[in-house]
Amino acid sequence: MNAVEPKSADLRQFISGNEAVALAARDAGVKVAAAYPGTPSTEILEYVSKYPDMYSEWSINEKVSLEVAIGASLAGSRALCAMKHVGMNVASDAFMTQTLIGAVGGLVIVVADDVGLSSSQNEQDSRYWGRFAHLPVLEPSDAQEAYEMTRAAYGISEQFEVPVIVRLTTRICHVKSVVVTGEPETHASTGFKKDPSRYVMVPGNAKGRIPMMMKRDEALQAYALNTSLNRVEPGSDNRVGFVTSGAAYYHVKESFPDAPVFKLGFSHPAPIDAIRDFATTVDNTVVIEEVEPLLETELRAAGVEVHGKDLVPKIGEMSPAVITPPVSKLIGEAITEGTLIPTSEVFPRPPTMCVACPHLGIYYCLSHIKNTIISGDIGCYTLGAGHPWNALDTTISMGASLSVAQGLDKGRAESDANKNVLAVIGDSTFLHMGMQGLLDITYNKGNVTILLLDNRAVGMTGGQDAPSSGLNLQGEKTTQVDFRKLCEALGVKPERIHEVNPYEMPVLFKALRTEVKIPEPSVIITNQPCVLTERYSKLPPLKVETDKCTGCSNCLDVGCPAILVDRRETVVKPNGKEKELAFVSIDTAACTGCGLCTKPCAPDAIVPAFNVSKIDAVEIK
Amino acid sequence: MNNDVTNILVVGIGGQGVMTAAEILATTALSLGYDVKKTEVAGMAQRGGVVTSHVRFGPKVYSPAIKPGTADLMLAFEPAEALRWAPHLKQDGLLMVNTYAQEPPVVSIGLFDYPDSPLDTVRAMGIETHDYNAGQSAIELGDRRLINSIMLGAISDHLPFPAETLEESLLDRFRHKGEKLVALNQQAFELGRKVFA
Numbered sequence: 001m002n003a004v005e006p007k008s009a010d011l012r013q014f015i016s017g018n019e020a021v022a023l024a025a026r027d028a029g030v031k032v033a034a035a036y037p038g039t040p041s042t043e044i045l046e047y048v049s050k051y052p053d054m055y056s057e058w059s060i061n062e063k064v065s066l067e068v069a070i071g072a073s074l075a076g077s078r079a080l081c082a083m084k085h086v087g088m089n090v091a092s093d094a095f096m097t098q099t100l101i102g103a104v105g106g107l108v109i110v111v112a113d114d115v116g117l118s119s120s121q122n123e124q125d126s127r128y129w130g131r132f133a134h135l136p137v138l139e140p141s142d143a144q145e146a147y148e149m150t151r152a153a154y155g156i157s158e159q160f161e162v163p164v165i166v167r168l169t170t171r172i173c174h175v176k177s178v179v180v181t182g183e184p185e186t187h188a189s190t191g192f193k194k195d196p197s198r199y200v201m202v203p204g205n206a207k208g209r210i211p212m213m214m215k216r217d218e219a220l221q222a223y224a225l226n227t228s229l230n231r232v233e234p235g236s237d238n239r240v241g242f243v244t245s246g247a248a249y250y251h252v253k254e255s256f257p258d259a260p261v262f263k264l265g266f267s268h269p270a271p272i273d274a275i276r277d278f279a280t281t282v283d284n285t286v287v288i289e290e291v292e293p294l295l296e297t298e299l300r301a302a303g304v305e306v307h308g309k310d311l312v313p314k315i316g317e318m319s320p321a322v323i324t325p326p327v328s329k330l331i332g333e334a335i336t337e338g339t340l341i342p343t344s345e346v347f348p349r350p351p352t353m354c355v356a357c358p359h360l361g362i363y364y365c366l367s368h369i370k371n372t373i374i375s376g377d378i379g380c381y382t383l384g385a386g387h388p389w390n391a392l393d394t395t396i397s398m399g400a401s402l403s404v405a406q407g408l409d410k411g412r413a414e415s416d417a418n419k420n421v422l423a424v425i426g427d428s429t430f431l432h433m434g435m436q437g438l439l440d441i442t443y444n445k446g447n448v449t450i451l452l453l454d455n456r457a458v459g460m461t462g463g464q465d466a467p468s469s470g471l472n473l474q475g476e477k478t479t480q481v482d483f484r485k486l487c488e489a490l491g492v493k494p495e496r497i498h499e500v501n502p503y504e505m506p507v508l509f510k511a512l513r514t515e516v517k518i519p520e521p522s523v524i525i526t527n528q529p530c531v532l533t534e535r536y537s538k539l540p541p542l543k544v545e546t547d548k549c550t551g552c553s554n555c556l557d558v559g560c561p562a563i564l565v566d567r568r569e570t571v572v573k574p575n576g577k578e579k580e581l582a583f584v585s586i587d588t589a590a591c592t593g594c595g596l597c598t599k600p601c602a603p604d605a606i607v608p609a610f611n612v613s614k615i616d617a618v619e620i621k
Numbered sequence: 622m623n624n625d626v627t628n629i630l631v632v633g634i635g636g637q638g639v640m641t642a643a644e645i646l647a648t649t650a651l652s653l654g655y656d657v658k659k660t661e662v663a664g665m666a667q668r669g670g671v672v673t674s675h676v677r678f679g680p681k682v683y684s685p686a687i688k689p690g691t692a693d694l695m696l697a698f699e700p701a702e703a704l705r706w707a708p709h710l711k712q713d714g715l716l717m718v719n720t721y722a723q724e725p726p727v728v729s730i731g732l733f734d735y736p737d738s739p740l741d742t743v744r745a746m747g748i749e750t751h752d753y754n755a756g757q758s759a760i761e762l763g764d765r766r767l768i769n770s771i772m773l774g775a776i777s778d779h780l781p782f783p784a785e786t787l788e789e790s791l792l793d794r795f796r797h798k799g800e801k802l803v804a805l806n807q808q809a810f811e812l813g814r815k816v817f818a
């Protein structure tokens with residue numbers, strides 16, 4: 001190990017790509033920042049909210065956040081909008097027309113792709129949006145570049161009067177590395193100047209803007225050839241040269257440190273001619289990009305001979321382990337290592353609902369109701385599709401639970417005549433895009449029983465605030481939406497709206513059983529807070545009285561992670577059938593006493609654990 | 622692969638303090654002037670899923686991810702996770718395990734089995750493995766969250782920088798929370814350090 005001298009007056013900060021983007025927005029003089037939470041981009045606005053000189057908000061959805069940013073740009077101020085990749089699908093309506101208007105104050109759209117689907121319903125390559133909307137795309141490779149490129153994006157945005165996409169991926173957003181920030185600048189708002197031929201996109205005006213967009217493409221193309229955001233890094237081994245961008249760049253450097261690299265920071269429009277020249281200097285040109293073969297296809301179309309997805313996968317993240325073997329093979333080099341230690345099969349640890357989560361009771365009930373088709377949505381409650389509940393039949397996109405349920409109802413086959421169609425949606429998702437679906441159901445005389453799980457937080461991303469919480473991004477009190485009134489206003493009859501405490505399972509059961517039988521829309525609103533938020537108050541923990549436990553395992557159907565199985569037994573019942581028994585205990589240190597598990601416990605073996613300060617730890621060697 | 626780079630893998634389950642342990646290792650390396658990268662794979666970590674945190678430091682670090690078979694040191698907060706991630710270690714890598722086991726619901730409801738003697742399996746792979754029930758000790762010290770400080774103490778004499786430097790950056794995190802917490806974490810760190818000196 002080489003000792004490294006500590007740097008004097010260390011200005012280096014150890015921060016994530018998300019924090020670097022927030023710092024860059026601050027230092028670029030951004031006035032307005034808006035976002036809807038979504039992994040892996042959530043923290044950008046959380047950091048921004050700490051800077052007192054910037055206006056920042058949790059918007060209702062990504063389209064709204066983009067439109068807020070667009071408005072700020074038209075007002076002559078610098079604006080930032082951040083979202084995860086699927087957010088761009090929601091925002092795309094505004095996005096695809098804003099490209100014709102362009103930017104006034106610098107307008108930067110940060111899109112974070114969850115490459116590898118760590119917490120998403122699909123994998124998308126947001127670089128496509130740059131092609132689709134004729135907008136430039138910047139791709140930082142680490143937090144330092146996330147800072148520098150976000151700052152550069154404002155300059156480009158104003159120079160070319162164009163919204164700029166900064167494309168991040170999980171490995172940029174959540175990787176911490178060393179960042180040194182630059183001099184902050186102030187940006188004075190230029191003010192709103194009426195210009196209807198540019199800002200009012202009626203056909204006549206929009207048609208006139210298209211040639212402008214084409215000219216802008218040419219100017220950006222020329223810029224791509226000269227910008228320092230793109231560079232060639234010479235290497236000593238010319239058997240292979242790489243064209244790469246984003247997180248993949250460092251994986252390439254790690255794997256082939258001696259190879260020449262064409263490193264793209266300004267990746268669209270790509271500097272095709274410069275890459276063509278680069279390709280002539282190496283034996284093989286390999287494009288390494290996450291995820292789709294975008295550059296590769298464009299280079300091939302331009303007649304540049306390259307390798308790419310013929311060597312590496314079109315899905316998931318790049319890494320040295322992914323890149324090294326196929327490229328080594330290409331240049332005829334022996335594939336050396338791999339891991340020497342054998343892998344072993346270990347059980348999976350899928351994400352579970354939290355201890356005492358109010359959703360546990362809901363899914364317990366749903367899993368015990370027969371003849372259901374349950375249309376699900378995006379949030380923690382998507383986990384209801386897993387064990388032990390298996391009580392969710394579809395998940396597609398934010399808000400889809402309601403509208404898909406409407407279609408499931410209207411499109412049902414004769415054989416499904418007795419099925420009850422339900423929709424399950426959380427508070428924030430309902431406000432994001434679910435309200436429209438409910439209005440569609442009431443307007444079109446649908447028959448769906450809706451469970452609106454109001455835990456007053458955006459739970460899956462860590463418990464952020466939303467209009468359901470009555471707090472804004474800064475944690476200040478603000479309007480809190482009244483779901484009963486909202487559902488009424490959307491056309492649900494008052495007598496078909498029930499507010500239920502999800503920890504009171506008998507009440508919940510009764511409401512569900514009643515409402516599924518009534519052939520009109522009904523909404524059951526649950527009203528207990530997310531356990532990750534400060535609103536939740538813990539109760540004294542519970543324990544299992546071992547001598548009373550009959551091993552029936554009913555409590556395990558609740559699905560609480562604090563319930564553990566101590567031993568299993570197989571008994572033969574009088575009818576000759578075998579039955580598996582599971583004798584349980586409760587992890588008292590984790591239990592917060594919600595009492596859900598006491599409800600299905602026939603022998604009342606689950607009791608308060610008084611005077612418990614520690615538990616016996618299991619030791620496994 | 623750059624041989625001047627130290628690769629430390631921290632593995633466990635959401636809520637155990639894996640990311641905090643990694644953060645402390647990373648900031649210690651940073652304070653000594655190294656280039657540092659830290660990455661997490663924590664898909665829905667708050668939901669009891671697997672959490673792995675890669676810490677890499679040296680004169681210059683490129684990729685944030687530790688390639689399988691190249692970790693110098695692994696800190697495992699749970700025995701089955703030690704088994705799961707063992708192939709990330711290099712053959713002469715070092716493994717420190719908290720033996721306090723945590724079964725996920727899929728094991729509780731009988732869909733999967735918890736491996737028998739996971740650490741015997743790891744040792745049979747030829748990995749130098751040290752174990753300690755940091756979970757039990759943390760509970761005895763009064764707070765489950767002290768697992769972190771015990772585990773950091775346990776590896777503190779096996780890092781390319783002095784144990785005292787690590788201890789300082791650990792305790793710095795608690796200074797604004799009062800002397801009591803500093804003292805408790807120091808006690809936990811020292812306890813861990815004795816385990817594996």
